[in-house]
Amino acid sequence: MSLEVLSKNISNNLKRELNLDEDKRSIIEYGLFAFFHMGISILLVAIVGAIFNVMIEALIISFSSAILRKFSGGAHASTAANCAIVGVLIAVIPVYIIKNMSLNSNYIIFIGILLYIISFIIIYKLAPVDSPNKPIKKVDKIKRLKRGSIIILSIYMIIVIFNIITSYVSKKNVFLLYSSCIYIGVLWQVFTLTKFGHFIVNIIDSLFIKILNSRGGNNNEKIKQ
Structure with a gap:
């Protein structure tokens, strides 16, 4: 069901x-x-993240993206299953790669400055991005969602600054890793607001549909035989 x-x-x-x-x-x-x-979706991210030993980091990415999406909207997969799969891939693969990298606070700060400048501009211009099934027409709601998106992004920036300071004081890179996870969540969500983001999501979505349909077709052929 x-x-x-x-x-x-x-x-x-x-x-x-x-x-x-x-x-x-x-x-x-x-x-x-x-x-x-x-x-x-959260359960899948937690399970796959635990398998690859990145559960906390993957959940940070997932929640960072999901909370911002609540206000800013963005591209959606055509089915709930495809949406969940994309969410798992975005939450697990990037952090699995960067977790084994040597993180430098100077790079984290530089990347963060660029990311937040670009993100604030895109959100201010594009958010909220609605869907054909649920268009947003009320001006007051549009303003409220745009304002909410900017507030959430600002909160993320404060958390990142706190993490960088904590990392500097404690000499622990794990806080830089958590900041990187927030970056990934914000980057993906802001990317889905753009036309190119919609294009990429549609390609991934179509690919999953073809894979599922082909597997379903193969199963039907086996049953007939």
Whole structure:
């Protein structure tokens, strides 16, 4: 049973039990789907991250991207499964590579300055990026989401500054690694706001669909034989 079907069934049961109208049922269905999808995505990131010994770092990337996405929007995969797979790849692969690298605070500061300047500009110009299924038309909501995106990005910047200072005082590079994880989450999320980001996400999404369809076709052929 897919998440969509599960959310719909639960919302229909609640509609009958609580005598709700269709609008409230739809809101509940969307909320349930978002909750289930978020839970499964976090669980997958945690499991795969643990396998590669980068669970904490992968979760930092995942949460950094997801919280900012809540306000800024961005490109989406066509299915919940594809979205979860992309989330795992983005959260695990980069940190698995940089965890074994020697991190330098000067490089972290320089990269951070560039990243935040570019991110603030892109978010100010593009956010929030809606989807065809849920367009954002109200000017007040657009302003609120844009302001929220800038606030979240500012909070991330403060956390990074704190991590860099803590790393300098404690002489522990793990705080630089955590800052790098925030960078990756912000970079990916801001990238998905751009047209090129949409293009790349669509390519990845189409690739996963072809792989799943081909595997499904092969399974059907085996059953027929």
